[in-house]
Amino acid sequence: xxxxxxxxxLGFGAAVTPINLGLCFIGALVGTLIxxxxxxxxxxTIAILLPITFYLDPLxxxxxxxxxYYGAQYGGSTTAILVNMPGETSSVVTTLDGxxxxxxxxxxxxxxxxxxxxxxxxxxxxxxxxxFGPLLAGIAQKFGPAEYFSLMLTGLVGATVLASGSVVKAxxxxxxxxxxxxxxxxxxxxxxxxTFGIPQIAEGINFTTLAVGLFGIAExxxxxxxxxxxxxxxxxxxxxxxxxxxxxxxxxxxxxRGTGIGSVLGILPGNGAVLAPYASYTLExxxxxxxxxxxxxxxxxxxxxxxANNAGAQTSxxxxxxxxxxxxxxxxxMVGAMTMQxxxxxxxxxxxxxxxxxxxxxxMWIGNxxxxxxxxxxxxxxxxxxxxPYRLLFPAxxxxxxxxxxxxxxxxxxxxxxxxFGLVGYFLLKHGFEPAPLLLAFVLGPLLEExxxxxxxxxxxxxxIFITRPISAFLLLVAVGLLAVVLLPSVRKRREExxxxxx
Amino acid sequence: MRGRxxxxxxxxxxxxxxxxxxxxxxxxxxxGRAARMGPGYFPTLLAGGxxxxxxxxAGRGLIVAGPGLDSWGWRHLxxxxxAIIFFSFAIRPLGMVVAGTGIVLIGSFAAxxxxxxxxxxxxxxLVLFTVLLxxxxxxxxLAIWPRF
Numbered sequence: 001x002x003x004x005x006x007x008x009x010l011g012f013g014a015a016v017t018p019i020n021l022g023l024c025f026i027g028a029l030v031g032t033l034i035x036x037x038x039x040x041x042x043x044x045t046i047a048i049l050l051p052i053t054f055y056l057d058p059l060x061x062x063x064x065x066x067x068x069y070y071g072a073q074y075g076g077s078t079t080a081i082l083v084n085m086p087g088e089t090s091s092v093v094t095t096l097d098g099x100x101x102x103x104x105x106x107x108x109x110x111x112x113x114x115x116x117x118x119x120x121x122x123x124x125x126x127x128x129x130x131x132f133g134p135l136l137a138g139i140a141q142k143f144g145p146a147e148y149f150s151l152m153l154t155g156l157v158g159a160t161v162l163a164s165g166s167v168v169k170a171x172x173x174x175x176x177x178x179x180x181x182x183x184x185x186x187x188x189x190x191x192x193x194x195t196f197g198i199p200q201i202a203e204g205i206n207f208t209t210l211a212v213g214l215f216g217i218a219e220x221x222x223x224x225x226x227x228x229x230x231x232x233x234x235x236x237x238x239x240x241x242x243x244x245x246x247x248x249x250x251x252x253x254x255x256x257r258g259t260g261i262g263s264v265l266g267i268l269p270g271n272g273a274v275l276a277p278y279a280s281y282t283l284e285x286x287x288x289x290x291x292x293x294x295x296x297x298x299x300x301x302x303x304x305x306x307x308a309n310n311a312g313a314q315t316s317x318x319x320x321x322x323x324x325x326x327x328x329x330x331x332x333x334m335v336g337a338m339t340m341q342x343x344x345x346x347x348x349x350x351x352x353x354x355x356x357x358x359x360x361x362x363x364m365w366i367g368n369x370x371x372x373x374x375x376x377x378x379x380x381x382x383x384x385x386x387x388x389p390y391r392l393l394f395p396a397x398x399x400x401x402x403x404x405x406x407x408x409x410x411x412x413x414x415x416x417x418x419x420x421f422g423l424v425g426y427f428l429l430k431h432g433f434e435p436a437p438l439l440l441a442f443v444l445g446p447l448l449e450e451x452x453x454x455x456x457x458x459x460x461x462x463x464x465i466f467i468t469r470p471i472s473a474f475l476l477l478v479a480v481g482l483l484a485v486v487l488l489p490s491v492r493k494r495r496e497e498x499x500x501x502x503x
Numbered sequence: 504m505r506g507r508x509x510x511x512x513x514x515x516x517x518x519x520x521x522x523x524x525x526x527x528x529x530x531x532x533x534x535g536r537a538a539r540m541g542p543g544y545f546p547t548l549l550a551g552g553x554x555x556x557x558x559x560x561a562g563r564g565l566i567v568a569g570p571g572l573d574s575w576g577w578r579h580l581x582x583x584x585x586a587i588i589f590f591s592f593a594i595r596p597l598g599m600v601v602a603g604t605g606i607v608l609i610g611s612f613a614a615x616x617x618x619x620x621x622x623x624x625x626x627x628x629l630v631l632f633t634v635l636l637x638x639x640x641x642x643x644x645l646a647i648w649p650r651f
Contacts, residue, residue, distance in 0.1 A: 051643075052641060055641060168556065168559065168560060172553065172557070175552040175553045178549050179525055179549040179553055182545055182549065189533075189541070191532065191533075193528070193529060193532060193542055193543075193546055194525060194528040194529060195528075196528065217583065217587070221576070221579060221580055221583060224613050224615070390614075391611070391617060391622070392622065394610070394613070395586075395606070395607040395610045395611050395614075395622070395626065395629070396607075396625075396629055398583065398586060398587070398606055398607075398610045399603055399606050399607060399610075399629060399630075399633060402587060402590045402591070402606060403603075403633060403637055403645075406594055406645075407637065407643045407644075410595075412591040412592060412594060415587060415590060416587075416591045419588055422583070422584065422587070423580075426575075430510075430572075430573045430575065431510050431513060431514035431517070432511075432514065432570070433514060452540075452545065453540045453545075456538055457538060457539060459538075461536060461538025461539075
């Protein structure tokens with residue numbers, strides 16, 4: 001425990017410099033901005049900003065990008081409550097009761113509880129990261145290639161189980177992602193693979209290009225299609241932000257439970273920040289003495305899910321920072337950012353670069369505190385922003401996407417590929433395929449192949465190595481268990497129900 | 504036609520096509536063996552997997568009922584894609600001002616409720632902002648004006 005606090009002190013020392021505080025603030029601000037605006041998610045935003053972070057020092061870059069991610073969880077709730085439209089996928093359930101509260105003139109308390117609940121959850125989850133990070137990293141240092149291979153495989157299986165939609169299609173997306181990830185020169189022989197003779201992809205497909213195309217451009221195309229949406233921002237000024245004593249009493253337990261659910265689901269592969277609010281909402285409704293109030297402005301329905309999504313966003317950093325394995329697509333973006341800075345994500349980050357590790361964790365807490373200020377007193381600014389019409393917004397996003405991608409390698413082929421992947425992303429949306437597992441697999445692909453090859457080299461080609469080593473065998477067992485569970489008829493039905501509400 | 508899903512059928516066939524495309528690219532790579540894999544080993548496994556899942560999804564689309572094909576919104580799609588392609592070819596020879604103005608103007612054709620005066624004003628401000636951000640503040644290697 002003492003160790004944790006001295007580490008945190010080291011982290012705060014690194015994070016509380018004028019530049020890093022400024023970057024943290026920019027990250028949180030940009031995160032809130034994109035969280036408020038529907039149709040621009042954290043994946044696309046981080047992809048657009050990646051080239052800029054190249055010119056920052058590693059800690060500053062990661063502080064800013066992390067701020068965007070958890071900032072988006074705060075901003076998403078503002079739109080959900082005021083416009084009845086989720087600013088982010090993670091705030092879908094907040095629309096149910098949050099917007100009803102706003103209609104009853106209680107928008108202020110709803111916003112306040114969402115922000116304060118998120119702050120509490122963020123603080124607890126940050127502390128969990130500090131507590132469990134070193135433990136997991138210690139275990140991970142005993143990992144050999146076989147364990148790493150099994151761990152990644154389990155992560156990918158988990159990502160399909162917790163993805164929405166068809167499991168078969170999610171597995172197909174993982175295979176496509178791995179295949180795209182193996183484009184480029186072979187790790188051992190340097191031979192070009194599947195490059196179609198195009199010199200610009202001889203080193204592999206650029207990660208940002210793929211992410212901007214699949215998420216940024218495809219998202220624009222989808223939004224343009226459902227243009228008729230009305231963004232009727234609830235009129236009038238928001239009066240009285242302060243929740244009543246009764247509101248606080250009603251929210252306390254849901255916030256606690258939401259934090260717990262979110263923290264656990266965030267660590268698991270798949271998108272914890274998206275899944276956790278559903279789980280929390282369902283639980284609160286079940287536990288409530290008056291479940292009929294839900295959907296009609298119950299404050300528990302805002303407090304629980306909002307805490308859960310923020311806790312999940314925070315703890316999803318644990319697998320990334322300790323094992324080097326991103327649990328979801330946003331964390332895959334962080335891998336991209338770290339690699340660009342020359343840092344290999346994994347257990348060695350903590351031992352070789354402690355200021356980076358602890359500085360980032362400290363910045364999360366600072367960022368969460370800043371977000372309460374950004375979101376509560378300044379809510380009026382965000383409301384006005386919601387009135388910016390999409391017809392002006394999307395050309396701006398388009399321009400930023402293209403300049404961002406172009407500046408990475410000054411390669412016009414990369415920009416052309418953005419158009420191609422945009423079309424691919426649109427095709428995937430139209431055919432019920434989820435792009436998130438694809439992106440995750442794309443990042444893990446080269447690592448998976450390297451560890452598979454090394455493990456089998458050690459074992460002289462005997463695949464039994466994966467089940468004779470205990471940790472590896474355990475991880476594979478978890479993967480099989482996850483697959484078995486999701487294929488059980490009863491779970492399948494339940495899962496479809498949960499994700500059905502999302503549409 | 505009962506019990507079919509055109510959405511799955513086409514989606515599955517696309518995966519099969521991708522698998523064939525990948526195989527055509529890796530056929531001349533050395534496979535190696537499990538103990539010492541060559542460059543072709545892992546991609547072959549994956550391309551095979553993608554193909555198998557493609558066949559399965561397409562086959563399921565023939566048998567099990569599901570959603571049909573969604574129509575594509577070409578009216579929005581074309582301007583956005585053309586705008587990106589324009590940008591990619593314009594940015595090096597013509598610089599940020601031309602490429603940026605082009606992408607905003609071409610892309611705006613995709614807007615269902617376009618108002619030209621507003622878009623022109625906003626676009627001018629946007630291009631100015633990107634020049635200030637990327638060129639002046641971040642000093643990225645980008646040309647502002649066309650090179651002659």
